[in-house]
Structures are given as C-alpha cells and as structure tokens.
Amino acid sequence: MKIKHIIIGFLALALGGCTEFLDRPPLTSLTDETAWENEENVRMYANKYYPDFFIGYGTGFSYGGAALMGFTFSDDAVLLGRQSNFTRAVPNSGIWSYSSIRSINIMIDRVENGMADKLEEEAYLHWLGIGRFFRGFRYSQLVFAYGDVPYYDKEVSDTDLDALYKPRTPRNEVMNAVYDDFKFALENVRLNDGDQSVNRYVVAGIVSRLALQEGTWQKYYYKNDEQAKKFFELAVEAGNMVISSGRYDIETDYRSLFTSNDLKGNKDVLLYRHYDAAVGIKHAISTNANLSESLIFGPSTDLIKSYICQDGKVWQNSGEEDADNFEIENLMKTRDSRFEASYHIKPHPRNRGSLLYITKFLPREIEASVAAGNTPPPDFLGANNVTDYPVLRYAEVLINWVEAKAELATLGGAAVSQGDLDKSINKIRKRPLAAQAVERGVKETAPLKIGALPQDPERDPQVSALLWEIRRERRMEFAFEASRIADLERWHKLDYMDTDAHMDLLSGAWVNFPEQLSSELNSANIGKISVVGLDGSITVYNGSNKDEMKGFYRHTTNEGRLPYLNQANINPYLAPVGRNQIDEYAAKGYELKQTEGWPQN
Known part of the structure; x- marks a missing residue:
C-alpha cells in the first residue's frame, strides 16, 4: 500500500x-x-507506523536511531578524535x-x-x-x-x-x-x-x-x-x-535479551522486532560488535566508573576486594552483572575509540569463537544479522515507574518505599545470570536499600541520593540501547557532556599495555597513545616508557567538544529551524518564530 x-x-x-x-x-x-x-x-x-516508531536494530546498514550505532552521542561513549559537537x-x-x-x-x-x-x-x-x-x-x-x-x-x-x-x-x-x-x-x-x-x-x-x-x-x-x-x-x-x-516478569539473563533469534513468548518483553532472513529482513548491529569490525567508539571511562559494585556500593567505598582495580577482567568480578554481559573481557585494538568492545548485542558463543581466532559466521558479517530486538522491555517500565514515583515525591507525593524499590530496581538486579558469567565470578548485585543508599562522592549535589541511584540504574540497564542523551536533556544535565569539566569523557577502558597489548607499543604509536591514571595524570607513549603504559586508554588525537553551554544564541536543549523555512513563511506572508534560545535571523 x-x-x-x-x-x-x-x-x-x-x-x-x-x-x-x-x-x-x-x-x-x-x-x-x-x-x-x-x-x-x-x-x-x-x-x-511500526518501523517508524519501533526502530529496533534498523534494517540492513540503515541504523537511524538503532541500538548501539544510534547512541554514540552522549557521556556513555568516547570517539576516536574530536568528540561530536552540539x-x-x-x-x-x-x-x-x-x-x-x-x-x-x-x-x-x-x-x-x-x-x-x-x-x-x-x-x-x-x-x-x-x-x-x-x-x-x-x-x-x-x-x-x-x-x-x-x-x-x-x-x-x-x-x-x-x-x-x-x-x-x-x-x-x-x-x-x-x-x-x-x-x-x-x-x-x-x-x-x-x-x-x-x-x-x-x-x-x-x-x-x-x-x-x-x-x-x-x-x-x-x-x-x-x-x-x-x-x-x-x-x-x-x-x-x-x-x-x-x-510480564524479569526471567531472562541480560545478554540473551539482545541476542535471541526469537523473543516470542519472552515475559521480559512487551514488544519486539523480529528479523527473518527468509523474508529479507536483516540488520547489521551484531556485525558491529563481532570483534572483527573496526570501530572508532566505545564505552567512556565515565560510563565504566559509573557501574555499581556487587555489594551495592560505589567503587570508592566498596567492600569488594580490588574494587579500585579497573582492569576489565577484574571489573567483571566486582561490578554489577550487566558490566560482564555488556563488554568483551579483554581490551581489543580494533576498537580504536575505547579499546573495549560492546558485546551486549553479540551471542556469547560467537564472541568466544571469534576471540579464539575464528572468523565470524555469515550471519554475523555484513547486514546478515537476524537476532531479535526487544523494543519495549518490562525492565524499562519498572524503572520508568519508580523514577516517576521518586519525582512525584519531590512534588508532594508519597515517598518511595522499600517495597517500590523491591518491585522495580531490586527485581531487575535479581535477574538470572548466564552460566558463563557465573564461571567468571559474577554475582547478583546487592539490593538497593532506601535507608542505606550508596554514598557516592561523585554525586551531583543538585540530585538527591535516591534519584541519583535510580538514574545510575537506568544508565547501566540501557547502555547503548536507549538514548542516554534524551535522559540528559530531560534532566537538564547536558553539562555532564562538557569535556572540559569531565575529562573521563575523553578516555576509554583501562589497559595494561605491557601485558595485554604489547604489540601496540611500537614506533608507529609513539606520541599517539596515552594512558590516564586514577589521579588524572596523563602518560604519553614515547618509545622508552613501556612499563608506565597502564591506565585508561586515551588516543592523543582525542579532542573535546566545542563550547555549547551558556553561549549566546545557542540552546543545546532544543533544535532550531532553518533560515530557509523562516524565509519561506515570510514569502507567503506568515511568520515562523525561531526555536527558543536561537536567533530569529
């Protein structure tokens, strides 16, 4: 039709x-x-209307607002080179x-x-x-x-x-x-x-x-x-x-929600997008996570540091052993289970943005096979992927619900109770763990307690401890899946993307170059790669300091985004309309007013 x-x-x-x-x-x-x-x-x-409103993984190489590829403009991602500008x-x-x-x-x-x-x-x-x-x-x-x-x-x-x-x-x-x-x-x-x-x-x-x-x-x-x-x-x-x-219920391990060929009947999912090679409906998202494709983006240090520890505390005051050790394999043992389910276990040079692949959308068996040296199978090359996408998850409804309740409480509504947290965030934290995750030492994250909220030294002082933790839960649950930038806009927190104020936006995963990627310490990379310590100090590779190359990876070409806050005639929260359209209105005898915060002419 x-x-x-x-x-x-x-x-x-x-x-x-x-x-x-x-x-x-x-x-x-x-x-x-x-x-x-x-x-x-x-x-x-x-x-x-379905493909317009429920994009999922997109189709073919058309990503649009699709998961993974559509969500690289936020504080969750670091790009190789200059960060995207508003x-x-x-x-x-x-x-x-x-x-x-x-x-x-x-x-x-x-x-x-x-x-x-x-x-x-x-x-x-x-x-x-x-x-x-x-x-x-x-x-x-x-x-x-x-x-x-x-x-x-x-x-x-x-x-x-x-x-x-x-x-x-x-x-x-x-x-x-x-x-x-x-x-x-x-x-x-x-x-x-x-x-x-x-x-x-x-x-x-x-x-x-x-x-x-x-x-x-x-x-x-x-x-x-x-x-x-x-x-x-x-x-x-x-x-x-x-x-x-x-x-609906929370009954599926995290990664399986994004790597199944058929989500029919899954109680975690209210609506999903089905892909079927027989009718030519395929996507390419899993290909971009297959450990073989080169990528120029990955999780930022800022995102990596935000994951809660398994004891329910932030890393700065967690009781987990080596909670301040940011090597990827250790993070998988000490952090919320969603970390292990979302990323590859080792730094990888083909991810040039962060050195850490986002494998949340890649089946575990394919990840293991490629990591062992095999070529990805045809279904995970090009635009041949047929894994389903959970367009609307029960976990999202639960987090939306508890966040709305917490916001209402600030406007005179009833306070959020422990029962509310148990019905939402803590229910999500109790989701089943994959066998491979358990073998790696992953455990269920401790419940969020209304009377013992984490004491995060990095908490935005304008945000209550409860809302801060609800927002953290949202960030962990929907990383590279839903739009983090939309959350920052609605919270009026685009300042979190200010690369001058938040240097962790310019670096990626922790890398021990001498032990994990010694081949990268070559003459071609002198002056090009650097590492950032927990204290913020930057060490640039100069050819003779190999033993010092341990820290959060940062390519020396990485540059911050241009100023966008408190600038005259710039409103990063709302989009302007074009001059041509304003002129077209005028030519017809009508006035089109420019978006708030932008100049009329």
Missing part, C-alpha cells in the same frame, strides 16, 4: 510504504476510497516532518467519521485508540526536539495556507492534547490484539516512558511543577497498568 500525501512548502512528501516488520504480511494496494471498509484494512494501514548555529535548512501526523490524522478521521457503522463498538474504539496513541507518540517526539510546534488534530488541505503556515502552538497546549490522546488509548486499545500488535500494555509501557520524559522536562527545564506532576502521575498510572497485569 502506498498512500501519498502532499503538504506544500516546507512539509515533506509522505509515502506510506510497504515495510516488513514484526512478522507482518505484505500490505496490499488500497486507495483512500477502499481502505476504510473493514477492520483488516485499518490494521494494514496502521502497520506502516549544534552551534542555525542551519540554512531544516524543520520538523509532519508526514506521519497527517497520515495518522487521516486514519483517525476516516475511522471516526466513516466507520462507526462498519465496526463493532469495541473495534471502533480500539482503532481510534491506536490512531491517537501514534499521534501522541509523534507529537511527543516533535515537542522533545523543538519545544513549541504547530498542532493539527485533523487533515489539512493543500490549499489552506493559514493552516499550513500556522504559528507554533505552545508546548503545554500540544502536550495537553497528547495527554488526552494517551488517556483515551489507555482506556480503549485492546488488552490483546494478537502477537506483535500494539495492545493496551504496549501503549502503557510507551506512555510510562513519554509521560516521564515530559514530566522531567517540565520540572527541570520549564520549572512548571503543576504540569510536571500531571505527567508523572500519568507515568505511574501507566506503569501500574503493566505491573498489575501479571503478564
């Missing part, structure tokens, strides 16, 4: 294509006149896309005004709920990126210039409409609509994410506690809906 929508001027041509996703059959050809006759036609129309000037061209909003509004209109007598009431309300869920989802994305954006709740005619060039709608007005869409979807989308279809629990899981995001944006960026409370309460309500259903 291809349905073309055209909006003149700045709005893009929208093509609703036939994208295979989530085991769905190919879409048949329909027109606007024939599409709205029965429920199956509506279902086929709605199917096209936008520092208004671009010539660039603006939001409304193609999906137009398409979704058409769906809502056709169901609402043309199918009431063709569908049973339950089906009618379900498909209205699906449409409104996707509309709220897309508007949330637009608002998180741009702040105020034009709001449309109906199809706009190509000739209605006043509507096409309408002013930006205030953010709160847009998000209040999103709130209403989400509430409707939570009440009317089916509890079960078949395998791999959006149901009410999937809606609730996504709403727990998006409502939490809006609540924190309102609290920390806009300083609007009333709006913040409204969305935190929605996040808790949505989380409660999933938790109380009893349908």
